Amino acid sequence: MKRNRNKSRRLYKNGILLLTAVLWVCVMLGGCTVKKSGTDENMLGADLESEPDRVVITVTTSVSLEHFAAAVEERFPDIRLVQDSYMGDFRINEHIARVSNRDWGDLVIIAAGLIPKADMSGLLMDLSTQPFPAGYNSNSLQMDHEGHIYLLPGPLNFNCNIYNKTLFDENGWTVPESYEELITLCQTIDESGIRGFQYVLRDTSTQSYQIYNYCVLSALDTLTHPDGQTWHNQLMEGKAVSLEPMKVSFQNLQRLIDAGMVRAEDMEVTDTIRMELMKNRQTAITPGAVSILNQLNDESGDEFRFMPHFSMTDNQGWLLNLGYYFGANQNLRQSGSEKELEAAMKILKFVASEEGQQALIEDRLGIVPATRGASLPKLPAYDGIRAQAEGGYYIMRPTYDMFTSVLETEIASFIRGETTSDDILEKCSALLKKGAPTAEAIGQASSDFTVLQTGLLKADALRSAAGTDIALISMAEPDCFVPIGGTRSKLYKGRITEDDIIRISQNTLGEDVMCSRASMTGAKLLELLDYGAASAKEQENGMTNGFHPFAVSGITLSYDLNGVKGQRVRGVKLTDKKELNPEAVYTVVFLDGMLTERFSSEQEKTGLSMTEVLKEYIRSKKTVSPDSHRITFH
Template sequence: MTKFSAEWSRRNFLRGALATGALVLPASGALVGCATSGGGQEATEGEKTDQNPLGVPTDAPLEVYIFNGGFGDKYATDVHEPMYKKKYPKAKITHKAEVDIAGALQSRFVGGNPPDFVNDSGDGQIPLGQLVSDKQLYDLGDLYDAPSWDDPNTKVRDTLVPGAAEQGTFGDTTYVMNMALTVYGIWYDKALFDKNGWETPGTWDDMLSLCAEIKKAGIAPWTYPGVHARYMVWPLLTMAAKLGGADVLKAIDNLEEGAWGHEAVKESANALAGLRSKGYILAGTEGMDHIQAQGQWCAGKAAFVPCGSWLENEQKDAAKAAGFEFAVMPEPLLSDDSAMPLETLYATPGEPYVVPAAAKNPRGGLEYMRIMLSKEGAKGFTEQVSSLTVVKGAADGVQLPPGLTSAQAGLEAAGDNVISYMWREWYGDMWNPGVNTHMGDLLAGRKNVDEFVEGCEAEAKKVRDDDSVTKYTR
């Protein structure tokens, strides 16, 4: 999102263009008309049949854009696109993998000529909440109510884990399909821990004691992506929820005044900030991106790194040292009388996919999603990218690598104690650069806990007071 934020203000990206009906692009000076929701796309529907419940035009081209990040794009080229082509052999598929989605597609959204299917992810993500409020995304209701690919008597939505469709819902409408079921936590090399007889800590006091042992062994206890410090927001909010209850996160989602100042958030921030003051963070971390920090972790320079369960696939080449074993642990408890148990974890449907409202073949985009959400499509996704999916039972019988096995075990241990929040999807600028900046300042010692809280409160107020931003509650 960095490049997008630098080149375009949130208002000017789409809202300004939509308000005026045109936009002069800085690169070319050309006048580009805007797209509006609706856009006549229903005219592209084919005949709906039992074999084609979404009315896909069988010979219409399909343009697919995939974010070329931790998951790469082979799951698209080797699994989903061949499945689509097999069913619709007359349809030409144009495939493009991009690292910077906003840089590649922002002008096309504004100009009313977007692709049919977009994996809107990564640092160059176009903020989803902004796309929704500017009516640039297609309603996915027909997809979730359509018969599933595998069973015509079961709707797509009923083949998914609870909350999968809701995670992409803004207001009363679902605009985003999240494919990966991401488990977040603190990652470590189990082989290293076994070798040294280290036990994963259950409380923060245990964590600090273990950090002292790890440091004596000549290893830095922690690292994190310093230039993407929002990675540390995940443990921050998870530990806060464990201490104060899940309503702490709900208040932040609902932009309640003072939500970031909850004592549980402060306690969590104080604990993480203490890692620096005690010398438990790898030197140079502040200037590292996620690949660099994770690479140092894989090289045995640090014991812990915060991340989601895409980590194993993203770092599989860097972690080729003999015996390296990916594993994830839940964040420690800040107090013995915490509101939620140690096993509580943050897990959420993630890796967003959208169909633009002005797509030439939106029904093809929906069908592509239906293919992804099939047992075959989901299993292929897991095998290609080492990630669980939102499709129930799709990983059954799949030989999972150690990290994903650890993540799945963590989910099973958590049971109903799985937390999530929506503000990072609803209000993209509040997430990054917003809270990301303040988290970086806290961990680098440029701000104390109170100043961190004040900064986060200011980010929430900015959204709360901006009448141009659509607000959501849960």
């Protein structure tokens, strides 16, 4: 988040809206003087100015830090920790966009799998001179070749192999302790009529499981030794390197194919199918994280436990760390940020403590602290990985995004026996020399947009496509508030690609947000504007926990973010400058599910997708600019 301390407040109150007549009085006050506002349109909903004696620290995050934030504020009463949150499956594209545009808060928390996705050099402070890294197990810290530390780990969250202990006990199968023992055991289990090992290899619109599992093999073959880690870092930096380590992983994949652990029919196996096979005792072993382990133990009468992954190159057991890492914005070192720097270092010191790690575990970001002396919970399900977890035998999964266009089809061909690793890597080498292709530009943004301005653009696109008088768009807010259909993404100056369209229009990748329309009187529309957007939980409860303003198209207005119900909206006018007529009927388009029957009992599906509508609107406009006048604050 671009640093700006001038941010708006959010007032949380519950209750029922005042009578429509009172609302209409507020409309008639549209001619009243509107105070100049310092409202930060990227932080709508954040209560940041009510306690001026506290230091505000923002943490950019794609996961909820509810328990951790509460623990920070309890431990440091002079600090307010605000989550600069962006939720949803679009978080990969959003992370890349924010890194590329240097748009971060004071602190940032990043999923391990996202770290290689974007070049963060020059954005993060070197933390190696701070005292708190000494509290970590050395294996959990990432250092460059000069010993710099830019990221501190949160609690560890492992991906391992999961096995059906009940089946093992009944059949006298011994838990393997090496790569070779695992292959032999799986072949033995296959002979009994039960599948020994089951991968999920059916790709979806949001995840290539074939590439994912190939990357897991690559981690076990390559990142378990320093030379392999150096090679991967150089590859990520775009340096000319040999792809021999990738060939080793294809050799590993071929061994699994030969052993029957990977089969062509597995490319039709989804996660749902895998879970049913495990619960129905049709498969004995599968890879997965603790969430999969817990689900199997909860939904099956059998007992499931962890065992490690095994490396083909060293024959040892290893774990994949799926945890999260904290970093500090380099801008904290700028003159004038001394208080923020001190507060941020206090928070990172807390992250590096067992207390802080436990708070993050409460937020379900891991299962065991990464700090020295920490141990796995004393649960039998974890006994099989205890030695690896407490001995530091865990690694992160590499990514090969630059080779996606090759691997997304060629891994399947390799499994079917239609191509060789040499042919695949020759294509990858050609890509490496040529460089990653530039994504097609759908249009251009003349300058950076705020979250609100991005919402206004979406509303314009939707109203244009639907042909209605007015369009309403909900917007997500800091501290992980997500109304129905709302995102908290924004456009940046320059080229607009399809990835940009998706990250600002979809919460779940591959699932278009559809749109509906309705007719309502001006009085009912004003009541809706005053009520604001709502999350699914708030709709269920029948009330909101605060005021969440809409982005609009077809009208102009002024919001009072601190106003009481019935007095939050003023000066509502149509685009032709005419006053909104309380008796007139207007057509309104909005995102599916956004309005309850309280505001419109008759809603019509338009068949319009927010993603496609926005894409075509920007394509037709060619260049879009942020609107700074449609909505004001008083």
